[in-house]
Structures are given as structure tokens and as C-alpha cells.
Amino acid sequence: MSHILMTQPMMPSIMDALDARFTLHRLWEANDVDAYVRDVGPRIKGIATGSSHGSTGAALFERVPNLEIVSTFGVGYDNVDVADAARRGIVVTNTPDVLNDEVADLTLGLLIATLRQIPQADRYLRAGRWADAVYPLSPTLRGRRVGIVGLGRIGKAIARRLEGFDVRIAYHGRSRQPDVAYPYCATLLDLAETCDVLIVITPGGPETRHLVDASILKALGPNGVLINVARGSVVDEQALIAALQTGTILAAGLDVFEHEPQVPQALIDLDNVVLLPHVASASVHTRKAMGQMLVDNLDSWFSGKGPLSPVDETPWSRP
Incomplete structure (x- = not known):
């Protein structure tokens, strides 16, 4: 199974679905994040991340040299350095429309x-x-x-x-x-x-x-x-x-x-x-749909079907 790095806690349904399909690594559970990434980094093929907290960019990409895809939870993806991802040939996806x-x-x-x-x-x-x-x-x-x-x-x-x-x-x-x-x-x-x-x-x-x-x-x-x-x-x-x-x-x-x-x-x-505490999409119904799209993007990519919702800057052209 492909190895996925999850950068922050998400809904249990998301983590359960990823656990069932991939080998999931929970970054926030590591006592020493740097040592943890050094250990698992070469195995990581995908990243699951939130859309507004923390940063997913060059500093992390350098340590996951075999990364293929970043799947973000949210329609916004300004926490991901998409320009750097594009230079490295990394696909970035988000969760549009469902919210x-x-x-x-x-x-x-x-x-x-x-x-x-x-x-x-x-x-x-x-x-x-x-x-x-x-x-x-x-x-x-x-x-x-x-x-x-x-x-x-x-x-x-x-x-x-x-x-x-x-x-x-x-x-x-x-x-x-x-x-x-x-x-x-x-x-x-x-x-x-x-x-x-x-x-x-x-x-x-x-x-x-x-x-x-x-x-x-x-x-x-x-x-x-x-x-x-x-x-x-x-x-x-x-x-x-x-x-x-x-x-x-x-x-x-x-x-x-x-x-x-x-x-x-x-x-x-x-x-x-x-x-309001950033709750515009925060209903059970919508967050479940967003989580499913995050999972589906990873599932589709590693099944060889390509990403479902690649962002505009991503280096992907649908055949």
C-alpha cells in the first residue's frame, strides 16, 4: 500500500478511510517531527493536509523526495506552495463544489x-x-x-x-x-x-x-x-x-x-x-463530503486514474 503523510488531525471518518486504503502516518503524533520525517520521508507518496493551518511547501517537499500528490481538505489551498509543487511535478488537489x-x-x-x-x-x-x-x-x-x-x-x-x-x-x-x-x-x-x-x-x-x-x-x-x-x-x-x-x-x-x-x-x-470561528463550511454533512473528496482524490490517483479535482496550478493534464 502507498504511504500517506497526514499533517494534522482530521475527522475520524477521513482517517479511517485512509487507514483502510493506505499506510497512514500521523505527523502530529510524532514526539520528534524532524526525526520522524527523516525516517518515513522516502516512503511517502501522498500528503493529506488541511487548507488553512500550517504550511506545506519546500521545507517538507525536500524531505519527501518521492511525493506525487498533496490532497487538501478545503477549497482554499493557500497553505500549500503550489508553485514549488508544480516545479517538482507534484499534483495538488482541493475539495471544490461540495461546500x-x-x-x-x-x-x-x-x-x-x-x-x-x-x-x-x-x-x-x-x-x-x-x-x-x-x-x-x-x-x-x-x-x-x-x-x-x-x-x-x-x-x-x-x-x-x-x-x-x-x-x-x-x-x-x-x-x-x-x-x-x-x-x-x-x-x-x-x-x-x-x-x-x-x-x-x-x-x-x-x-x-x-x-x-x-x-x-x-x-x-x-x-x-x-x-x-x-x-x-x-x-x-x-x-x-x-x-x-x-x-x-x-x-x-x-x-x-x-x-x-x-x-x-x-x-x-x-x-x-x-x-465567527471559521465555520462557513462547518456542518456535519458538508465536512463529510469534503473529507470523502480528499480520500477519493488520493484513491483515484493511486489507482492510476488521475486526480479528481486538481487545482489550476497543478502539473496535470487529463488525457
């Missing part, structure tokens, strides 16, 4: 919770304050102009849901999509100036680091709302804190942070932000 609906649902829930102040109202009631006074009126989604940063698979699923709320939708990405009817903004600044809700669902990585900075938040304006369900690195977190503190924007809903799982106390102390 689109779950993330889109959560995004709409986070948007409504942020605008209608659902967590704040819940805290108000639990504190016994309703008997003293009714909860203050909240902002609304009515009449809003929503901009989507990154109109990929999940972005489109979000947009379809937003259509049911009768809001205006525009988008920004690397290029205009010919089959999309929503207005396109050539720059993110144009989108922020056009909209008063900005939903971020673009990939992470060096190219998008701090894409949403102080200038974008200023353009979004004092009635503006930022929703980030992408990667924490896409938003300049300190600029966002300042914008929320000073009223540069109205509110924010965040599922991701720059240095997860650490969240700045300044964000926690603010009452105009809704904070």
Missing part, C-alpha cells in the same frame, strides 16, 4: 446577523434589558447595493441567494465574466465606491494579501458593511479595526482572521462586528 451551498448559506446568515444585529439583540435579551427598554432599531438589507469580491463558484452561489432579497449586485475579479449579467467593476476601489455591502470570497495568498485596505474601507463609507468569508489575510485587520472604531464603516461580519485562531481583543470588544 458551495453551505458557505453561501452561512454568508447570507452572517450578512443578515450583522445588519439586523441578531447576536447583539440576543445578548440584550439575556442581560434582562428588554424589560427596561425595547431594543434599538437596526440597519436593514433593504435597498442595499452588494458587491462581491471574487465571483467564483461560491461567489455565484451567494449572488443567486441575494437575488431573492431584491438587492442590486455587482462584482469585481481579475476579469469580466462574459456569461455574467451583474455589473462588473474593473477595480476593487470602483466596487467599494459603488456598493455599501462588500462580501469578500476571493482566494487567499500573497496576491490578495490586504486587498481590502484602509482606502477600500473608506470608499465603502459610513453606511458600509464588510463581510469576509474568504481568508483573514485578504483584509488588513488593523485597518478594519480602525474603520470600525471611528465609524469609517458601519459594521462587519467576519468568519476568518489574519492569525487564526487568535482574534484581536480590539475586535472582540467592538459591538458593531459579528465574529
Whole structure:
């Protein structure tokens, strides 16, 4: 059986499935990681890794010279050095599509919770304050102009849901999509100036680091709302804190942070932000589907059928 290195704990169903098909090496159980990798490295043909914690790149690839494939758990794969993997002829896969609906649902829930102040109202009631006074009126989604940063698979699923709320939708990405009817903004600044809700669902990585900075938040304006369900690195977190503190924007809903799982106390102390612990795809149903795709990619590769969902940068062309 082929030897697989798993870099971090995953759901029992994933580990059980990999154990049944491969010789599985659990990196996090090693007392001395360096010594462990030196020992098993030459035997490793595949890596199973998460999509947002730790780093899978040259330092590890050097020690697993016979590596053929990295199978990531998640649609994002910015923790994998895909450029280095491509140079070495290593295939990288992710788990697209199976989490689109779950993330889109959560995004709409986070948007409504942020605008209608659902967590704040819940805290108000639990504190016994309703008997003293009714909860203050909240902002609304009515009449809003929503901009989507990154109109990929999940972005489109979000947009379809937003259509049911009768809001205006525009988008920004690397290029205009010919089959999309929503207005396109050539720059993110144009989108922020056009909209008063900005939903971020673009990939992470060096190219998008701090894409949403102080200038974008200023353009979004004092009635503006930022929703980030992408990667924490896409938003300049300190600029966002300042914008929320000073009223540069109205509110924010965040599922991701720059240095997860650490969240700045300044964000926690603010009452105009809704904070979630990176749970956009975190339902039992969806995580099982993601785990199955991770396993299926490895199973398909080592059965000689090729990867099921190779990422764009991967050195693989389907016959």
C-alpha cells in the first residue's frame, strides 16, 4: 500500500478511510517531527493536509523526495506552495463544489446577523434589558447595493441567494465574466465606491494579501458593511479595526482572521462586528463530503486514474 503523510488531525471518518486504503502516518503524533520525517520521508507518496493551518511547501517537499500528490481538505489551498509543487511535478488537489451551498448559506446568515444585529439583540435579551427598554432599531438589507469580491463558484452561489432579497449586485475579479449579467467593476476601489455591502470570497495568498485596505474601507463609507468569508489575510485587520472604531464603516461580519485562531481583543470588544470561528463550511454533512473528496482524490490517483479535482496550478493534464 502507498504511504500517506497526514499533517494534522482530521475527522475520524477521513482517517479511517485512509487507514483502510493506505499506510497512514500521523505527523502530529510524532514526539520528534524532524526525526520522524527523516525516517518515513522516502516512503511517502501522498500528503493529506488541511487548507488553512500550517504550511506545506519546500521545507517538507525536500524531505519527501518521492511525493506525487498533496490532497487538501478545503477549497482554499493557500497553505500549500503550489508553485514549488508544480516545479517538482507534484499534483495538488482541493475539495471544490461540495461546500458551495453551505458557505453561501452561512454568508447570507452572517450578512443578515450583522445588519439586523441578531447576536447583539440576543445578548440584550439575556442581560434582562428588554424589560427596561425595547431594543434599538437596526440597519436593514433593504435597498442595499452588494458587491462581491471574487465571483467564483461560491461567489455565484451567494449572488443567486441575494437575488431573492431584491438587492442590486455587482462584482469585481481579475476579469469580466462574459456569461455574467451583474455589473462588473474593473477595480476593487470602483466596487467599494459603488456598493455599501462588500462580501469578500476571493482566494487567499500573497496576491490578495490586504486587498481590502484602509482606502477600500473608506470608499465603502459610513453606511458600509464588510463581510469576509474568504481568508483573514485578504483584509488588513488593523485597518478594519480602525474603520470600525471611528465609524469609517458601519459594521462587519467576519468568519476568518489574519492569525487564526487568535482574534484581536480590539475586535472582540467592538459591538458593531459579528465574529465567527471559521465555520462557513462547518456542518456535519458538508465536512463529510469534503473529507470523502480528499480520500477519493488520493484513491483515484493511486489507482492510476488521475486526480479528481486538481487545482489550476497543478502539473496535470487529463488525457
